[in-house]
Amino acid sequence: MTWRPVLHRSVVLRHDRVRGIDLLLLPERVVVLHGSAGRVLGLCDGSRAVDDIVAELGARYPGAPVAGEVPEFLTALRKEGWLR
């Protein structure tokens, strides 16, 4: 079955207006997202497969190394248990 990443129910993606950064909020911790990580996770709504996410980002940011970096990033978050 194709993996369609979605944030775990305990994890909330939020833009922090005070600090101007994206965050993941968890029960006992706050994860600061660097660069475009927040925009990548914003596409993880359970409807898109990893390939779709890569294609969408590639169209939005031509020339960015999305195909190389995004799948790796998503897998790392899945290992943390933050993405399902």
Added chain:
Amino acid sequence: MTVDPPWALLAELTHGCPLRCGYCSNPVELTGRSRELGADQWSDVFRQAAALGVVQTHLSGGEPLLRRDLPRIVAAADTAGLYTQLVTSGVGLGDRRMAELVEAGLRSVQLSVQHADPTASERIAGARSFAAKERAARLISASGLPFGLNIVLHRANLDALDELIDLGLAWGADRIELAHTQFHGWALRNRAALLPTREQVERARGVVVRRRELLDGVVELVWVAPDWVEATAKPCMGGWGAVSLTVAPDGTVLPCPAAAALPGLDPPNVRVRELAWIWRESKAFNAYRGESWMPEPCRGCALRSVDHGGCRCQAHALTGDAARTDPACRHAPDHHLVRDPVHGPRTGLAYAHREGAP
């Protein structure tokens, strides 16, 4: 000095509690229920906190379930954009309550238990409560919310660590937090009964290492180290006025929940002042912020940016002066205040016996 915004708010909704734990960290002087902030006032506190930079709130007490308006309070925090966690003894959590809280936007629950054995648990809590906790655990687990089980460790439950971890697994916890007693408030008064031996702590640490390996990330095991036995100052609250603020039931704002006991702190109140002013400008929040207040040996110590010189409340409780190095630290001039009880016999009578001998 520019002050970084806070991340977290500890909202103590009430000091009322059906339990009377011997290690309770609530102040010895409790706020009466008639002086508690109302739901609208809490709602305003959450809005101000979010505007200041807070992203997470722990709804605690006492027992927050004693507040009939708890679902409204949760909804207000969620609307303000704060990630909410309920911190509860489980007493008073029924089907309806749980459903209302989930509906209101509650994000996670931390349940406390005192021992894996019902009788021992109730002895420590000072009240019948184990059946209520079991029911609460079932409801939390069924709700699908992230479930943390919190156990405060001390002499009477440290040897039952394996059973406590088994209980957490049976109850369906995602995270088991094993936190050693912090010695202020009630715990300091009950120190003789609570302080574990060094051998107990060593054995317990071994259990945690072994179980962590077996659990392999399925359930998170958190071990909050015993600062007294390890002779190491704890990085209390991540630094004074650095990460978190506490609002007490009557609206008093404190850098740490135990700070109400510090004389001369003159803590501000949200009924009178804006939270932003309290965080940035108030004397109470600036008293031990940063490093300029530090005495020797902290002033010249490489660890000062890690542990912030330890706990101010513990320094005050043990030495009478909140600005001294935390006596838990092995380098502290007052360390004997901690070392002697840790190394000494567990009955307070040994010296009297010796002196009184003919």
